[in-house]
Amino acid sequence: MSDQEIIDMLFERLETSLTAIDTKYGKSCRTIAYNIVGNEQDAEECVNDAYLAVWNSIPPEKPNPFAAFLFKILRNIAMKKHRTSQTQKRKCVFEELLAEMEPFLESEETVESQIEKRELARMIEEFLDTLSPENRAVFMRRYWFSESYAEISRAMGISENSVSTRLMRTREKMRKYLNERGVLV
Amino acid sequence: MKPEKFLEAMNEIDDKYIEEARCYKMKKRFPIKRTIAAAACVALMIGTIPLVKHFNTPAGTGTTGGVVQGTTGGEDALPTVIKLGESGKFTAYDTGEHDAVLQLNANRKEEFKIEKFANHFVDPTKEKTRKTITLNGKTWTGQYSQSVDSAFYGYDYDIYIGVDLLTWKNIFSIRCNSDTGEVIGFYAEPVCLSEISKTPISRDESYEKAVEFLKKNVIDINEYVLHQEKANDIRSGYDFSFRRVVNGVKTDDHIEIGITGAGEIYTYHLYGYKSMGNVDLSALNMTSLNQTIDAKINTIYKNNFDITSNSEITLRRLEDGTYYFYCITRVNGRTTKDGELLQDLSVLAITMD
Numbered sequence: 001m002s003d004q005e006i007i008d009m010l011f012e013r014l015e016t017s018l019t020a021i022d023t024k025y026g027k028s029c030r031t032i033a034y035n036i037v038g039n040e041q042d043a044e045e046c047v048n049d050a051y052l053a054v055w056n057s058i059p060p061e062k063p064n065p066f067a068a069f070l071f072k073i074l075r076n077i078a079m080k081k082h083r084t085s086q087t088q089k090r091k092c093v094f095e096e097l098l099a100e101m102e103p104f105l106e107s108e109e110t111v112e113s114q115i116e117k118r119e120l121a122r123m124i125e126e127f128l129d130t131l132s133p134e135n136r137a138v139f140m141r142r143y144w145f146s147e148s149y150a151e152i153s154r155a156m157g158i159s160e161n162s163v164s165t166r167l168m169r170t171r172e173k174m175r176k177y178l179n180e181r182g183v184l185v
Numbered sequence: 186m187k188p189e190k191f192l193e194a195m196n197e198i199d200d201k202y203i204e205e206a207r208c209y210k211m212k213k214r215f216p217i218k219r220t221i222a223a224a225a226c227v228a229l230m231i232g233t234i235p236l237v238k239h240f241n242t243p244a245g246t247g248t249t250g251g252v253v254q255g256t257t258g259g260e261d262a263l264p265t266v267i268k269l270g271e272s273g274k275f276t277a278y279d280t281g282e283h284d285a286v287l288q289l290n291a292n293r294k295e296e297f298k299i300e301k302f303a304n305h306f307v308d309p310t311k312e313k314t315r316k317t318i319t320l321n322g323k324t325w326t327g328q329y330s331q332s333v334d335s336a337f338y339g340y341d342y343d344i345y346i347g348v349d350l351l352t353w354k355n356i357f358s359i360r361c362n363s364d365t366g367e368v369i370g371f372y373a374e375p376v377c378l379s380e381i382s383k384t385p386i387s388r389d390e391s392y393e394k395a396v397e398f399l400k401k402n403v404i405d406i407n408e409y410v411l412h413q414e415k416a417n418d419i420r421s422g423y424d425f426s427f428r429r430v431v432n433g434v435k436t437d438d439h440i441e442i443g444i445t446g447a448g449e450i451y452t453y454h455l456y457g458y459k460s461m462g463n464v465d466l467s468a469l470n471m472t473s474l475n476q477t478i479d480a481k482i483n484t485i486y487k488n489n490f491d492i493t494s495n496s497e498i499t500l501r502r503l504e505d506g507t508y509y510f511y512c513i514t515r516v517n518g519r520t521t522k523d524g525e526l527l528q529d530l531s532v533l534a535i536t537m538d
Contacts, residue, residue, distance in 0.1 A: 002372050005452070008424075012413075028207075067207060068200035075196055083189070094192075101188035117190070121197035128202055133209065140206030144195050156209065 003066035010058040018051050025067060029074050035146035036078035038092025046081055050074035075144070093146045100167075101143070104175040120183065127177045131170065138166045370454035385421035385446025388414075395425050395442045398450055405429070409440060421446035428499075436500040474498065 001020050009017035022029075029050065033043035053073045063069035082094055128136050137156065141147045142163075153160045386394075392414075399406045409427040412435070417424045422445040429438035443452040475498065 005372065065200055065204050068203040071203060071207075072196055072200075079189075079193060079196070097192065098188045101191060105188055105191055117194045118197055120191070120194040124191075124194060125198050125202070128198070133205070136202070137206045137209035140202055143192060144198075144203060144206065 003064070007058060007062060007066060010055065018055065021051060021054065021070065025070055028067075029070070031147075031151075032071060032074055032145055033078045035093040035148070036075070037081050038094070042081055043078070046074060046078045049077050053077070071145075093148050096148075097143060097146060101171070104171045105178075123178065123181060123183065127174055130173075130177070135166050135170055138163055139170050142167055370452075372452040372454075373449075379420075379445070379447045379449055381420050381446040386444075386448050388416075388423050390448070391423040391444040392425060394444050394448055394450070395423075398453070399427070399440065399442065402453075403440065403455065409438075410435070412439065417443055420449075420451075422451070424452075431500060434498065434500045 001024060006017055006020050006024070009020060026047070029047045030040075030043055033046040033050075034040060037043050037046060050070065050073045054070055057073075061069070079094075128139070131139065134156075138152060138158075141152045141155065142149075147155070149160045149163045152158075152163045156163075392411075399409075403409070406427075408429045408431070410430050411425060412428040413426040415424055416422070422443060424441065424443040427440045427442075428435045430436065437456075439456050441452065441454045441456070442450060445451050
């Protein structure tokens, strides 16, 4: 089923639209959520909350592309859940990402260096534009989709070593990029 | 900067980066031998031998047929319309062979035998597998997807044609019955469709075209009634939804069909064609059924919600053969489906099959 047909069903308030979304994107959603929250129960909850948020947003929204719209909602929900979880942090890919990024983003947090999320997002976009399509895809899969090295390796047909090397070089490049723009001091 | 802040900011970036990463495939060098063999297969496809024979025959054995006409030249035409039932009949119930003609443009036609069409693209033993073939310089990707609500939608295949893998916009897709391979639906994106040359056709003209198509292609079309319609923004056309009626009761079996302003059918889907079976509702007392449902709705919702509307009662059949009625009750602007009603009514009104 095409995304447009799903959106049409949402506009008609057909509950089968949620089934259609789950059929098409359910597996990807569960993977994204699980990689962030680290357990299946929380992941399932995040996915259900995301579907509800989509139901409540469309109409009037007419997102294109639909997948990115859905995944963004889900990622926000999952990251919020990860933040607010009172239980001991389970080992999950997201925790690995945080640990991975920390050395490259370490800086003194000063008033002058505080930056709005949106402004930072624009800088990240500009940085992404400097990357080759392959490295950009690897970077996004790791730090947006929270995929493991093995998952990225399988999806992109490159070795895990190659994934690791590309990410390390990209992180270093990003550190320099943000440093030059005064985001990191 | 905390890593969390960075990762949160990532959520604000433009969708194009997300889509690119989601769909990105590393470019691979095609093995030379396989490329030559594939080219040889395409070059040998002439005449009208069914596609099934072509794909079951190893490359280079001299088989003729299959069906591709006027394919050279590098012209990159996109499908504009698919005509079903060249032999005059297309039906969801008949498991015989059917012809489909894919009309690429005024000068080029591709003919395919529909029987087991889907099986040429996918491995039916594996869900969500994908197979890609090259035909006439066009990439056809077949992907099998199984509906969660299988009693209603049935098992079907989605075939995507000419997919833009970067943005994953399927240019033309076909839905096939997984048992028979019959085409039970298709969708063409606006890029495949003709522009409107003057003014769009009227609603009545659109409706006539829809009915004309359905009469040729749906064997029990007389059991369907118009259920909903709306204008669409696909070249200023109209969409129509028809539902099958059994003994005066609307069922979940339905047909969706969309006409563009230029009079082309851009989408057609047959849903729930397996779901009803033979159900005898001659003994059903609709007045009694309506009263029972009204009473249930009042009991459940009266004290907590303002009921704004109830939909018509619709009949559905579950995979285990249970029939039930349901209606959608809108409460304070929210839509809810009353599951409790269904079980009671299915016991009351229908004999299990």
